[in-house]
Amino acid sequence: MRSSPLHILFLLLLLLPYLLTAALAGPPEDDDEYLTKNYYSRSCPRFEETVGCKIDYWHSLDSSLSPSLIHLLFFDCAVRGCDASILLNNTGGERRSPAAASLRGFRVIDDIKAELEKTCPETVSCADILVAAAREATLKAGGPYWDNVYGRKDGRVSLAKEAEAVPTGRESITELIDFFDSLGLDILDLVVLSGAHTIGKATCGAIQHRLYNYGGVAGESDPSIDPRYLNYLKRKCRQASTEVDFDPTTPTEFDNEYYRNLKRHMGLLGTDQLLASDSRTEPIVEALASQEGVFKHQFAKSMKNLAEALVLEGNDEGEVRINCNFVNEKKK
The missing domain is CATH 1.10.520.10 (Peroxidase; domain 1)
Incomplete structure (x- = not known):
């Protein structure tokens, strides 16, 4: 079913406050003269x-x-x-x-x-x-x-x-917002970067509490999970080490089906599903679920924001490791 022009306009208006906030905020504070597109143009052109x-x-x-x-x-x-x-x-x-x-x-x-x-x-x-x-x-x-x-x-x-501070999928939306804020990222970045779950897998161990011990009650399942999807996950996740797709409908395609799944109560992690029910994030989920082009455009911007936040610049702050696994030996 194709979206009407009025529907598209409405969805873009939902996103407008978040897009304006990001535009007015400008680039991350750490993005200064040290970070440039042509940094390696002479020293390592290929x-x-x-x-x-x-x-x-x-x-x-x-x-x-x-x-x-x-x-x-x-x-x-x-x-x-x-x-x-x-x-x-x-x-x-x-x-x-x-x-x-x-x-x-x-x-x-x-x-x-x-x-x-x-x-x-x-x-x-x-x-x-x-x-x-x-x-x-x-x-x-x-x-x-x-x-x-x-x-x-x-x-x-x-x-x-x-x-241990990295989100595991069991946080509240407020905790996620605060965490992203600590990285210099906003609510739009949170929802868009969560869309990376349009591809990839998680281990069943990350969701077993939603299937069998929700709220600490033995045998209870998270009521926000679609019943058919819940049955599928229970069949799939008999062992914690088993992997399951984040996106059960188009698991290998980088599309906006992740957000459509959230509207169907088919978010894999608890934090995924909460995005579709919290008043601060639900309008963004709604917009991205209907407009794949908007999702992909904003994903590029949010990944760039992530990569430019809180970086080390200058030899006093860091080094260029010869081997990524180890710090360089001090020169005598």
Whole structure:
């Protein structure tokens, strides 16, 4: 069923306050002269081309890596900003946190870094690689393009305890809004970036409390779940380690079906479904459910906002790691 012009206008008017707020706010405060589109134009001119070729290769081997790389970037930026701290493989680091147990894509970043160290040694930061890889992975999954800016430095600190702050799917909308605000992102970014769940999977362990122990009551299920979808999830999720698609209708297509599913009470995580019932986020869900083009356009803008928030700039704040898994050895 095609939307009428009046219906489209109404939906765009619903989004107008959020779009105006984002426009008036301008770019994130950390987006200054250090971050530029042409940062590597002289020092590593084939940087983005190299990343794109590597993502093509890995996507051909395993297309599920594309949503994993988007998730990996979000997790990194959610802890200490976009500083590649999630890539550090140190004891007691973010990567060892239970919250990071489902993360994938580390080998892809390592492969890209190894290639760049051959052509542009000690030049491209792991943080910039992760940002570029997430954009290329989005494209391979059928999502939109956006221009990245570069010049981030890699952090030297990674703590598992800090990873506990990353949302797990059991938060309230207020908690999510506050968390995104701490990253310099707004409600529109929250709802749009949640739309990354149009592709990818979660483990059943992340939702079993909704299926069998809702509200701490044994045998109770979340009443907000569509009954048929609930039966499907119960059949699918007999083991916590089993994976289930975020989007049960078009799981491999980067579209706006995620938001349509929320209106059908088919959100996988509790936080997904809450977006469709909270008065602060429901109008945005309604608009994005009806206008795929608006979703894709805004997803590009929100991913750019995420990647430019709370970044490290300058050698005093960080470094360019030679190996993304470890901080550089101090030069004698």
